[in-house]
Amino acid sequence: xxxxxxxRNLLIFAPLGVALAGGTGFYLMLRGLQDGSFNPRxxxxxxxxxTVPEFGLPPLESSGLPTLASADLANLPxxxxxxxxxxxxxxxIIEHPHLMALHRRGVPVYGVNYKDRAPDAQAFxxxxxxxxxxxxxxxPGRVAIDWGVYGxxxxxxxxxxxxxxxRWAGPITPELMSQEVNPLLDRLRA
Amino acid sequence: MRRLALVLALLASPALAQIGDxxxxxxxxxxxxxxxxxxxxxxxxxxxxxxIEDSDASLARDxxxxxxxxxxxxASNDExxxxxxxxxxxxxxxxxxxxxATMLLxxxxxxxxxxxxxxxWRIRRRGAAAGAGVGEVELTEAERARLARIVPAQDSxxxxxx
Numbered sequence: 335x336x337x338x339x340x341x342r343n344l345l346i347f348a349p350l351g352v353a354l355a356g357g358t359g360f361y362l363m364l365r366g367l368q369d370g371s372f373n374p375r376x377x378x379x380x381x382x383x384x385t386v387p388e389f390g391l392p393p394l395e396s397s398g399l400p401t402l403a404s405a406d407l408a409n410l411p412x413x414x415x416x417x418x419x420x421x422x423x424x425x426x427i428i429e430h431p432h433l434m435a436l437h438r439r440g441v442p443v444y445g446v447n448y449k450d451r452a453p454d455a456q457a458f459x460x461x462x463x464x465x466x467x468x469x470x471x472x473x474p475g476r477v478a479i480d481w482g483v484y485g486x487x488x489x490x491x492x493x494x495x496x497x498x499x500x501r502w503a504g505p506i507t508p509e510l511m512s513q514e515v516n517p518l519l520d521r522l523r524a
Numbered sequence: 525m526r527r528l529a530l531v532l533a534l535l536a537s538p539a540l541a542q543i544g545d546x547x548x549x550x551x552x553x554x555x556x557x558x559x560x561x562x563x564x565x566x567x568x569x570x571x572x573x574x575x576i577e578d579s580d581a582s583l584a585r586d587x588x589x590x591x592x593x594x595x596x597x598x599a600s601n602d603e604x605x606x607x608x609x610x611x612x613x614x615x616x617x618x619x620x621x622x623x624x625a626t627m628l629l630x631x632x633x634x635x636x637x638x639x640x641x642x643x644x645w646r647i648r649r650r651g652a653a654a655g656a657g658v659g660e661v662e663l664t665e666a667e668r669a670r671l672a673r674i675v676p677a678q679d680s681x682x683x684x685x686x
């Protein structure tokens with residue numbers, strides 16, 4: 335048999351190869367969708383690797399907590415967590431125990447109350463507990479836009495220099511805690 | 525006639541109601557026009573397949589207001605786009621920018637066209653070389669010798685079954 339015919343016979347397998355490559359790609363995509371590593375709807379944060387934009391927010395008066403401003407997010411003693419939340423946000427209730435756990439472990443959790451009413455926000459903290467050591471109120475949602483927030487909850491981890499190292503849009507899950515949040519906090523504290 | 529006009533006006537009212545959110549509309553029609561052009565280029569991050577002009581999400585409303593504020597303050601279209609792009613990244617642009625990550629995306633039509641032309645060229649060249657389209661393969665020496673042995677011995681009736 336000549337080389338030309340053998341090459342031609344090989345061509346018969348080309349569609350099979352294409353199907354295999356397509357199938358593998360599709361399988362990896364589905365797996366990524368399942369474990370969350372691939373999210374076609376996810377909006378990657380432009381803040382990663384950067385310090386946060388300048389901002390200042392009013393406090394939630396009734397809580398008695400100090401408010402949050404960009405000056406509070408520079409030259410830190412350790413990594414901090416910044417959480418955008420609202421009382422009307424159901425996933426915020428789901429992730430709340432994880433924020434409480436971080437707070438109990440001594441990780442500073444700063445909150446930004448997004449487009450909320452003060453009494454509702456206060457009622458949420460009274461009912462579910464308060465994990466925040468600082469809490470700013472962003473009623474118009476402008477600071478959130480400056481951060482590139484597109485929904486609540488959204489959570490950021492900043493290192494000592496105030497550089498954003500991690501961002502999660504959506505509720506924090508136990509898997510995220512064990513696979514990403516805790517290892518990163520340990521690394522940043524070391 | 526007057527009744528027809530009334531009917532037409534009533535029929536048109538839902539269409540008028542559809543013209544976006546009138547809460548934040550700029551006084552100046554040319555500025556408003558610019559704001560809409562920009563808004564149509566920006567993706568609503570919440571619903572994702574709508575522009576902020578078309579979306580009813582509260583973030584889209586905020587961004588519409590923001591675009592109008594900036595235009596009223598004298599910002600150029602580019603400046604407004606840059607402002608939003610700096611905060612939300614490439615994802616917010618409904619028309620993705622050409623960069624290394626999107627090169628393949630933008631090149632796909634050209635690549636597909638080139639691939640098709642190449643395939644046509646290959647097929648036509650092969651067709652021309654082979655005439656009927658089969659047996660373009662040259663026989664090897666061994667095959668030629670074998671053929672020479674077979675052909676003279678062939679039955680004149682053309683019956684090949686041995």
